[in-house]
Amino acid sequence: MSQPNRDQLRPGRRDCLRWGLACGACSVLGATERTAAQDVPDAEGLPGSATQGIVRHEAMFWEKMAENRVRCRLCPRECIVPDGERGTCGIRENHQGQYQTLVYGAVCTSGIDPIEKKPLFHYLPGTTAYSVATAGCNFECRFCQNWQISQFRPEQVKSSEVPPQRLVELCKSKEARTIAFTYSEPTVFYEYMHDSAALARSQGIGSVMISNGYIQEEPLRRLCRHLTAVKIDFKGFSETFYAETCSGHLKPVLATMETLKEIGIWLELVVLIIPTLNDGPDEIKQMCRWVVSHLGPDVPMHFSRFQPTYRLTNLPQTPVATLERCRQIALDTGVRYVYLGNVPSHEAENTFCHGCHTELIHRVGYQVRNNRLQNGQCPQCQAKIPGIWSLDQALSFKPRVETANPSTTEPPNPT
Ligand code: SF4
Numbered sequence: 001m002s003q004p005n006r007d008q009l010r011p012g013r014r015d016c017l018r019w020g021l022a023c024g025a026c027s028v029l030g031a032t033e034r035t036a037a038q039d040v041p042d043a044e045g046l047p048g049s050a051t052q053g054i055v056r057h058e059a060m061f062w063e064k065m066a067e068n069r070v071r072c073r074l075c076p077r078e079c080i081v082p083d084g085e086r087g088t089c090g091i092r093e094n095h096q097g098q099y100q101t102l103v104y105g106a107v108c109t110s111g112i113d114p115i116e117k118k119p120l121f122h123y124l125p126g127t128t129a130y131s132v133a134t135a136g137c138n139f140e141c142r143f144c145q146n147w148q149i150s151q152f153r154p155e156q157v158k159s160s161e162v163p164p165q166r167l168v169e170l171c172k173s174k175e176a177r178t179i180a181f182t183y184s185e186p187t188v189f190y191e192y193m194h195d196s197a198a199l200a201r202s203q204g205i206g207s208v209m210i211s212n213g214y215i216q217e218e219p220l221r222r223l224c225r226h227l228t229a230v231k232i233d234f235k236g237f238s239e240t241f242y243a244e245t246c247s248g249h250l251k252p253v254l255a256t257m258e259t260l261k262e263i264g265i266w267l268e269l270v271v272l273i274i275p276t277l278n279d280g281p282d283e284i285k286q287m288c289r290w291v292v293s294h295l296g297p298d299v300p301m302h303f304s305r306f307q308p309t310y311r312l313t314n315l316p317q318t319p320v321a322t323l324e325r326c327r328q329i330a331l332d333t334g335v336r337y338v339y340l341g342n343v344p345s346h347e348a349e350n351t352f353c354h355g356c357h358t359e360l361i362h363r364v365g366y367q368v369r370n371n372r373l374q375n376g377q378c379p380q381c382q383a384k385i386p387g388i389w390s391l392d393q394a395l396s397f398k399p400r401v402e403t404a405n406p407s408t409t410e411p412p413n414p415t
Contacts (some may be wrong), residue, residue, distance in 0.1 A: 053135070053155035057104030059092055060191055061219050068097040075138045075187055075214050076252040089188040090153040091136035103134035103189045105167070108149050108159040112174050114366040118182065118210050119302050119341055120268050121351060122387030123229045124394065125361055126368035129208065130171040133183035134159065134192065138214050140247040141235070142311040143274055150184040164196040171205050177391050178228065182210035190219060197226035206394040213256035214248055220259055221399065228394040229266040232257055234301075236271075236278035237287035245277060254290070261295045264400040266388045270302045270341065273318045273326055284326050288333035297336045297354075298386035303327055304341030320346070337386075355383035 061073040068083040072092055079087035081094040086102075093100050110132045115124055135157045137150035144150055149157055162170070171179050179200050181193045186209050197207035206228035213232040224230075234253070235246055242250040260267045269291065273279045291299060303326040305318045323340045327348055330338040336354040340346050344365045351361035358380040362370040372379050376389040388394045 053106060053108075053153075053157060053159050054102045055104045055106040055161050056095075056100045056102060057191055059099040059101045060194070061216070062092075062099040064097060068094070070094050070097065070099045072099065073216055074190055074219055075216060076249065077138060077214075086153075089136050089138045089185075091134070091188040101189065101191045102154050103136065103159075104192045105161050105163045106134050106154055106159040107132050107162040107167075108135050108154075108157040109133050109183055110162070110170075112176060113180065113182075114368075115178060115180075115208075116363060116366040116368065118180055118208065118231055119270065119339070119366075120208060120229055120231055120266075121302070121339060121361070121363075122268065122300055122337065122385070123208070123266055124177055124206070124388060124391065125371055125373075127177040128174070129178040129180035129182075130167070130174055130176040131180040131182045132162070132167065133181070133186075134189040135184060136188040137185035137212075138188055138248070139185065139212050141212075142245050143272065143306060144310050145307075146183050147310045164192070164199045167196050168200050168203055168205060171200065172203070176205070178206040178208055178394075180208050180210060182208075185214075186211055187215045187219075190215075190223070194223055194226065197223070201226050201228075201395060204391070204395065206391065212246075212248070213253040215256060216252075217255065217259055220256060221263065221401075224260070224263045224265050224399050227265060228397055229268075229388060230260055231268045231270060232260070234269045234271050234287070237283050237290065238278075241278050245274075254294075258294055261299075262401055265397060266394075267295070268300045268302065270304055271326070272304045272306055273323055274306045274312065275315050275318055275322070277315075279318070279322050279326070281325065281329060284329045285333060288330045288335055291330075292334040297334045299335070300337040300339065301330050301335050302339045302341045303330070305343055307342070324348075351385075353378040353381060353383055353385065356381040360385065 062070050063073060065071055070081050072079045072081060072087050077088055081087050083094050083096060086093045091101060091103055093102055112128050113131045115127050115129050133149060135149050135152050135154045140151060179196060186193045200207050207226060208229040209227055210231045236242060239250050242248045303323050305323060307317050308315055320343055323343060327338045327340060340348040349363040350359050353360055355378060358378055360372050360378060361368060373385060373389060376385055378385060
């Protein structure tokens with residue numbers, strides 16, 4: 001099936017999210033006919049029992065308002081939702097004055113991925129992650145690779161119910177070290193991620209969030225008690241780009257990264273370089289300067305190659321020379337670990353010591369071919385290489401600064 005044009009999809013999706021009704025524009029992209037997402041495993045063969053797409057559970061981080069309305073406090077949108085309606089993401093619903101998530105364990109895609117595919121290059125290299133997603137996102141990026149799950153409501157995608165305990169069992173059975181909450185936007189399935197990560201950690205499994213960073217500070221801090229690493233998609237360095245291309249704002253994403261730095265959790269950044277939209281040398285330089293001055297030189301940056309997709313099929317793929325220029329700017333600015341993504345076999349897939357430039361980890365695509373690190377150190381000059389190099393190290397992480405007492409409604413953790 002061909003991809004819908006912008007006018008076919010946008011009003012249909014937004015209207016459906018708002019009114020909770022199926023409409024023509026969306027139903028043609030419904031569960032039975034939607035095309036396979038580019039970056040996610042097919043929904044066929046999901047573990048767990050089939051659902052009708054919706055698994056209700058009390059939501060965290062919201063407050064009651066007059067006339068049975070609620071205000072969602074999970075992401076910076078702060079949707080005010082009347083009784084019977086949903087927030088902008090389409091994943092959270094006001095049910096008679098009580099706010100609910102609709103996707104607690106409603107997994108629409110899952111698979112075993114190399115951790116390098118997330119990409120996390122300084123986190124347990126050569127291990128695998130059990131990756132899961134539900135439908136939904138709080139952004140609408142015009143270049144989304146996974147729009148077939150991120151831009152639809154839960155009842156429009158195939159899914160199976162995989163409660164946290166079952167997810168952890170699956171992860172163990174596949175001998176994955178980590179659960180990755182990924183593919184769509186994990187913030188919108190926060191409750192499932194939070195409870196699963198807490199359970200996983202108690203049973204010796206790490207959890208990573210692969211996110212756009214559009215989340216409020218309090219839920220972020222509470223979540224990081226249970227996570228072991230975070231990757232943020234740093235989509236650009238201008239409000240205009242975020243507003244026009246992602247339907248979001250830059251400032252809250254910067255705030256999220258600063259909070260993650262303060263918490264001390266392992267963090268890596270990915271910047272998808274899109275020709276003409278966010279590839280200007282000045283913008284890249286400003287972005288890298290911000291990273292070095294606010295996050296420090298040890299946060300790895302991955303500049304990733306854009307492929308025409310979704311609403312941006314009119315643009316070409318990113319020239320490798322543009323990516324190399326971005327990498328050089330980052331290195332010149334002081335970022336110590338800079339990688340290129342979606343350019344298999346490029347030298348910039350490898351990790352080099354920031355002290356003596358010895359090659360430490362050799363990669364081909366998502367595969368680690370050689371890892372010379374010794375206890376997290378360069379074997380040549382003994383420099384300590386920033387990162388998480390053992391599961392024990394990952395599981396021993398504790399946030400540097402704990403959150404204040406929660407002021408919003410939240411359910412107890414699952415047993
Ligand atoms: S998580 Fe969803 S419902 Fe909540 S504020 Fe964000 S977009 Fe709105």
